[in-house]
Amino acid sequence: SVTTGAILDPHSSWLLRRSLQTFALRMRQHADTFDRMVPHLRAHPAIRQVHVPEVDGRQLQAYGGILFVELDPGLGQGEVEAFMDSLELFERGTSMASVVSAVAQPYTGSHLCMTDEEKRLVGIRRTLVRLCFGLEDPADLAADLTRALDRLHASRPAATAAESRP
Numbered sequence: 001s002v003t004t005g006a007i008l009d010p011h012s013s014w015l016l017r018r019s020l021q022t023f024a025l026r027m028r029q030h031a032d033t034f035d036r037m038v039p040h041l042r043a044h045p046a047i048r049q050v051h052v053p054e055v056d057g058r059q060l061q062a063y064g065g066i067l068f069v070e071l072d073p074g075l076g077q078g079e080v081e082a083f084m085d086s087l088e089l090f091e092r093g094t095s096m097a098s099v100v101s102a103v104a105q106p107y108t109g110s111h112l113c114m115t116d117e118e119k120r121l122v123g124i125r126r127t128l129v130r131l132c133f134g135l136e137d138p139a140d141l142a143a144d145l146t147r148a149l150d151r152l153h154a155s156r157p158a159a160t161a162a163e164s165r166p
Contacts, residue, residue: 026099026135030065033133033141040142041069046153048072048127065133066096068106072156075127079152080105084129086148089136101134101141 008016041050051068071080084092090103104110107119107126114124133141 046149071127089144096132102132
């Protein structure tokens with residue numbers, strides 16, 4: 001079907017209408033999973049920092065399902081890639097807020113067009129990873145993240161991992 005301008009074809013309109021009918025339910029699940037994952041991720045020794053949306057230093061509640069984690073700053077690109085590849089329930093990609101959880105590396109993805117210096121100035125490090133939680137069971141997502149983070153942490157020298165915590 002050919003469309004022009006801002007008019008959707010009938011099938012796209014039907015898909016949009018259908019997805020909007022469950023939007024509130026999906027957003028509640030995203031937010032619930034997010035709220036469960038933040039303390040879980042903050043407690044893991046392979047995570048240097050968890051970045052969540054804040055206003056005046058206070059975390060927003062029921063915000064959604066996207067957060068950023070900083071891994072050990074001593075990690076190389078291959079180690080960051082291996083971590084993301086070892087996640088079984090997270091798809092690699094840039095599409096966020098889907099029903100499927102996703103993982104992405106802004107340094108080599110969404111901010112690829114910036115120079116290394118521009119990335120440094122705005123805080124986009126090679127070890128920054130974006131996690132977007134889908135509709136999977138939060139316990140399954142936590143187990144998947146723990147397994148991948150444990151593997152990553154075990155591969156690092158103990159002194160390096162301990163020194164990287166803020």
